[in-house]
Amino acid sequence: xxxxxxxxxxxxxxxxxPQPDGSYLATVGDRTYTVTLQRAQSGQFNLLLDGKRLHxxxxxxxxxxxxxxxxxxxxxxxxxxxxxxxTARPTASRRGGSSAQAGSLRSQMPGQVMQIFVQxxxxxxxxxxxxxxxxxxxxxxxxxxADGTITRIYVQQGETVERGQQLIEID
Numbered sequence: 522x523x524x525x526x527x528x529x530x531x532x533x534x535x536x537x538x539p540q541p542d543g544s545y546l547a548t549v550g551d552r553t554y555t556v557t558l559q560r561a562q563s564g565q566f567n568l569l570l571d572g573k574r575l576h577x578x579x580x581x582x583x584x585x586x587x588x589x590x591x592x593x594x595x596x597x598x599x600x601x602x603x604x605x606x607x608t609a610r611p612t613a614s615r616r617g618g619s620s621a622q623a624g625s626l627r628s629q630m631p632g633q634v635m636q637i638f639v640q641x642x643x644x645x646x647x648x649x650x651x652x653x654x655x656x657x658x659x660x661x662x663x664x665x666x667a668d669g670t671i672t673r674i675y676v677q678q679g680e681t682v683e684r685g686q687q688l689i690e691i692d
Contacts, residue, residue, distance in 0.1 A: 632656030
C-alpha cells in the first residue's frame with residue numbers, strides 16, 4: 522500500500538508492506554521501519570516503531586470546498602510531537618522539500634545536514650537529490666526544483682540549520 526502526504530510543503534511517500542506476523546514494514550524516503558500497532562480506542566493507537574513504544578492520536582477532516590483531507594497526528598513518548606498532514610494530490614506541483622525562490626533553496630524546518638550529494642558547479646536535473654536533512658527523526662530529501670547548475674552550497678555535512686536558512690543556490 523502506498524500513501525502520499527504533504528507536511529510543511531514537503532511531499533512524503535509512505536510504503537506499507539504487511540508482514541506475516543501482523544506487523545508492517547513502513548518505508549519513508551530511504552528509511553525503513555518495522556511497525557506493530559494496536560488500536561486502543563477510536564482515534565488512538567499504541568505503536569511499536571523499531572522497538573520504541575509510542576502512543577498515536579489521530580483525526581482527520583475533509584474540506585468540502587477544496588476536497589483536501591487534513592490528517593492530524595500526535596505522537597507521544599516522553600514528549601509530544603504534532604503533525605498536520607494533507608493527502609497529496611498526484612497532479613499538484615511539489616517543491617521536493619525546499620522552497621525555490623530566485624534559485625535559492627531554503628530549509629523548511631530546523632534539522633541537521635546528514636549528506637550532501639552535489640558540488641558547486643555541478644549540473645543537476647529536476648528532482649535530483651541535492652542533500653538530506655534529518656528533522657524530528659525524519660529524513661527529508663531536498664531535491665532540485667528545476668534543471669540547472671549548483672552555484673553555491675551554503676551548508677556542510679553535520680551542520681545544524683534553522684527554518685528558512687539558505688541551503689543551496691541553483692542557476
